[in-house]
Amino acid sequence: MVAIAVPEVDYTQYSNRQLVAVPLALLAVALLVIVGWYVVTGAPANLGLEFTGGTELRIDVDGENPRQQIDEAFSVAPESVQEVDVDGSFVVTFQEGALGSSQIEEEANAAGFDVLTVDSVDGSFGPEQGQLALGGVVAAFAGMSVLIFVIFRSFVPSIAIVISAFSDVMIPLAMMNLFGIDLTLGTVAALLMLIGYSVDSDILLNNSVLRQSGDFYESTRRAMRTGVTMTITSIAAMAVMTILASLFGIQIMQAIGFILVVGLLADLMNTYLVNVSLLRWYVYEGVKR
Amino acid sequence: MIGWLKSNWRVALLAVFILLAGLALFSPALDSGEETLGNESEEASTLTNLRFGLDLAGGTRIRAPLIGLTADNVEFAGGTPQEVETDVAGQLPNTDTTDVIARQATEQGEANTVEVVNPNVTETEFATAMDDAGYEYDEISSGVTDATRQEAINVLEGKINQAGLSGGTVQEFQSSGDILIEVPGQDRQDVIELIEDRGNVRVDIYYQNDSGEYTTERAVLTQDDFQSISTASQGENGPGPNVPVTIRPDSAEEFREVAVETGLAPGGSTCTYDQDRENTQPCLLLVVDGEVVNAFGMNPDLGESIESGDWVRDSSFILTTTDFEEAQRVAINLRAGALPAQLDVLGGTTSYISPTQGDNFRTYSLIIGVLSVLSVAGVVFARYREPKVALPMILTAFSEVVILLGFAAYLGYPLDLAVIAGFIAVIGTGVDDLIIIADEVMSEGEVNSQRVFDSRFRRAFWVIGVAAATTILAMSPLAALPLGNLRGFAIFTILGVLVGVLITRPAYGDILRYLMTDR
Numbered sequence: 005m006v007a008i009a010v011p012e013v014d015y016t017q018y019s020n021r022q023l024v025a026v027p028l029a030l031l032a033v034a035l036l037v038i039v040g041w042y043v044v045t046g047a048p049a050n051l052g053l054e055f056t057g058g059t060e061l062r063i064d065v066d067g068e069n070p071r072q073q074i075d076e077a078f079s080v081a082p083e084s085v086q087e088v089d090v091d092g093s094f095v096v097t098f099q100e101g102a103l104g105s106s107q108i109e110e111e112a113n114a115a116g117f118d119v120l121t122v123d124s125v126d127g128s129f130g131p132e133q134g135q136l137a138l139g140g141v142v143a144a145f146a147g148m149s150v151l152i153f154v155i156f157r158s159f160v161p162s163i164a165i166v167i168s169a170f171s172d173v174m175i176p177l178a179m180m181n182l183f184g185i186d187l188t189l190g191t192v193a194a195l196l197m198l199i200g201y202s203v204d205s206d207i208l209l210n211n212s213v214l215r216q217s218g219d220f221y222e223s224t225r226r227a228m229r230t231g232v233t234m235t236i237t238s239i240a241a242m243a244v245m246t247i248l249a250s251l252f253g254i255q256i257m258q259a260i261g262f263i264l265v266v267g268l269l270a271d272l273m274n275t276y277l278v279n280v281s282l283l284r285w286y287v288y289e290g291v292k293r
Numbered sequence: 294m295i296g297w298l299k300s301n302w303r304v305a306l307l308a309v310f311i312l313l314a315g316l317a318l319f320s321p322a323l324d325s326g327e328e329t330l331g332n333e334s335e336e337a338s339t340l341t342n343l344r345f346g347l348d349l350a351g352g353t354r355i356r357a358p359l360i361g362l363t364a365d366n367v368e369f370a371g372g373t374p375q376e377v378e379t380d381v382a383g384q385l386p387n388t389d390t391t392d393v394i395a396r397q398a399t400e401q402g403e404a405n406t407v408e409v410v411n412p413n414v415t416e417t418e419f420a421t422a423m424d425d426a427g428y429e430y431d432e433i434s435s436g437v438t439d440a441t442r443q444e445a446i447n448v449l450e451g452k453i454n455q456a457g458l459s460g461g462t463v464q465e466f467q468s469s470g471d472i473l474i475e476v477p478g479q480d481r482q483d484v485i486e487l488i489e490d491r492g493n494v495r496v497d498i499y500y501q502n503d504s505g506e507y508t509t510e511r512a513v514l515t516q517d518d519f520q521s522i523s524t525a526s527q528g529e530n531g532p533g534p535n536v537p538v539t540i541r542p543d544s545a546e547e548f549r550e551v552a553v554e555t556g557l558a559p560g561g562s563t564c565t566y567d568q569d570r571e572n573t574q575p576c577l578l579l580v581v582d583g584e585v586v587n588a589f590g591m592n593p594d595l596g597e598s599i600e601s602g603d604w605v606r607d608s609s610f611i612l613t614t615t616d617f618e619e620a621q622r623v624a625i626n627l628r629a630g631a632l633p634a635q636l637d638v639l640g641g642t643t644s645y646i647s648p649t650q651g652d653n654f655r656t657y658s659l660i661i662g663v664l665s666v667l668s669v670a671g672v673v674f675a676r677y678r679e680p681k682v683a684l685p686m687i688l689t690a691f692s693e694v695v696i697l698l699g700f701a702a703y704l705g706y707p708l709d710l711a712v713i714a715g716f717i718a719v720i721g722t723g724v725d726d727l728i729i730i731a732d733e734v735m736s737e738g739e740v741n742s743q744r745v746f747d748s749r750f751r752r753a754f755w756v757i758g759v760a761a762a763t764t765i766l767a768m769s770p771l772a773a774l775p776l777g778n779l780r781g782f783a784i785f786t787i788l789g790v791l792v793g794v795l796i797t798r799p800a801y802g803d804i805l806r807y808l809m810t811d812r
Contacts, residue, residue, distance in 0.1 A: 122645040
């Protein structure tokens with residue numbers, strides 16, 4: 005079995021400015037992508053079926069040239085057609101207003117396709133859901149921030165956690181845009197999960213540095229040993245879930261897994277670069293002021 | 294024994310919970326518990342008490358609002374609700390009294406309301422009609438009242454039961470005002486067909502009045518007039534597809550009078566409504582939701598019997614239809630009653646999962662769950678390389694899932710894909726916290742006394758507690774907001790965190806202490 009040695013970083017070699025440069029640059033790029041997306045499309049990410057409305061079918065197609073059969077079967081062109089690897093079925097998505105969901109289903113049946121699943125959401129229903137979901141994310145983040153401030157009762161360590169959690173959510177959101185993953189209820193749940201998940205290692209670090217004996221570098225090393233193991237186990241579980249779910253075509257699990265993997269990777273970076281340097285500044289310089 | 298229990302009560306508590314979970318999962322006594330989603334999966338219900346949601350069992354889910362407009366705080370000005378309904382309906386185009394519902398406040402603090410459930414009436418038209426009819430009100434909002442919604446839920450349940458769709462449920466969706474209908478194992482089209490119409494059945498008489506013009510005597514028979522409604526009959530040797538009914542004695546007398554007056558009963562009548570409605574003997578029209586589905590005459594014997602009054606004592610009657618399916622629909626509608634308002638099926642969300650796909654998803658999610666746990670175990674073993682630390686860790690995390698499954702079985706909460714994703718996330722956080730405990734306890738050299746262990750364990754627990762609080766806080770909006778099936782994900786993540794912090798992680802501490810100190 006491979007031994008996992010948590011890497012030891014010699015933080016003394018780097019200045020705070022050097023440490024935060026990369027993560028902040030990445031955060032800036034992520035924000036740029038999200039804002040750019042918002043300006044161009046009117047939403048921070050590509051909205052999925054649940055928020056825009058539309059119809060999605062999962063069908064089995066027998067015979068040759070399934071894609072051509074699908075193109076010919078429907079009286080309107082589908083927005084997208086994706087093949088699911090494991091069982092060879094197809095996920096066909098139609099935009100809102102193209103055709104009624106019942107008619108789409110009838111056309112699929114008429115073409116001899118075996119309809120496995122049908123999901124349809126009305127367009128007037130979607131935006132309302134989107135507002136709710138967005139409100140939920142903001143509320144969760146605000147609640148988490150308040151809790152952190154109440155527990156640590158000092159500004160710099162608390163804001164360090166909040167900034168790092170903010171970046172943990174923004175980077176996967178930007179990645180979703182780049183990888184063409186839609187914002188759905190599943191991905192919103194994953195972003196919320198990330199808020200809770202990603203602060204664990206930050207809390208561990210802050211606790212180790214601020215509340216326990218030992219010098220800064222020793223405390224950081226100890227927290228890092230535990231924290232990195234934690235995050236890697238979670239990443240392992242989520243990566244397995246993402247890969248298998250994408251093979252099986254289970255989109256909700258795939259989306260939740262992908263976002264958590266990206267977010268936890270971002271968390272590794274943010275915790276041990278951003279949070280550490282802010283804490284170091286606080287311990288060596290901030291407290292003296 | 295008692296001494297052991299005293300120092301290891303956390304482990305004992307964990308054992309008790311695992312036992313309870315096992316009981317909830319496998320005990321046949323609990324199997325007939327709450328009927329949350331019914332008997333969607335035979336295979337599952339024989340093996341465990343777990344219930345599967347539509348994702349994993351197959352079936353149809355429809356979430357849709359009821360169409361209607363409600364005027365609040367209406368001044369009835371002494372009129373009865375019936376009078377108000379007639380007045381308001383009279384002011385609206387193409388609107389019947391069945392499209393207007395006036396409700397008198399029954400309790401203190403409630404207000405009188407008037408609802409219009411005709412989808413074609415706009416808010417402005419409704420406002421004008423209220424003004425013209427002379428009823429004052431506060432404001433008009435879209436949607437229907439709680440009383441109407443409750444009635445609709447009852448009627449929908451009746452329709453689903455009458456149609457023989459076992460295990461279907463109808464409820465209000467997380468107090469959003471929408472109706473959520475779930476029918477396991479059933480095709481989407483069939484369910485939509487069953488529920489999308491209001492199913493208001495009535496019988497009209499179409500006849501020539503004294504001045505020779507054709508006119509319709511409306512609603513001579515409505516649902517309330519029927520004493521009993523038999524199941525639809527094929528009627529092969531005679532009348533064709535039909536629904537046999539009997540009519541209440543008092544309604545029968547009224548019907549007799551109208552039938553005689555309109556010329557339907559005496560001598561019977563032959564109806565040619567479908568061929569030439571300007572030249573026919575009197576007809577009975579079977580009208581569903583305002584549309585004539587069949588027109589039929591009356592055979593001479595029955596006509597005689599009605600005219601003479603003999604029929605009133607027996608008062609059986611058949612409603613003929615053009616085909617058997619129609620007869621079945623009419624029978625269901627008559628038995629379950631009419632929906633007080635129409636469901637806006639197209640304006641909501643629907644999803645359908647075929648039963649085979651549900652089966653597949655079940656297998657897939659089991660594989661995903663098992664492999665995720667194995668990968669976590671792999672990382673933990675690779676990191677600690679000491680089975681003494683790693684093995685209890687994995688077993689503890691696993692017991693967390695068992696307890697959660699027990700909860701799900703006990704509550705009858707249907708498992709779906711989102712819930713399973715939640716379980717996997719719970720294993721992730723669970724193991725994280727166990728790693729914190731293990732590292733903290735083993736840090737700074739040997740643990741040789743209970744006191745050292747306890748102080749380190751407490752320190753680790755502080756971090757775990759704060760982390761758990763943030764996770765619960767982050768997931769709570771999802772558990773509270775009406776955002777579809779993600780509620781399950783949130784509820785089980787929160788429950789998992791609670792089970793972890795209160796039961797399994799303290800127990801892991803005890804196990805670790807036993808292994809570290811008593812050597």
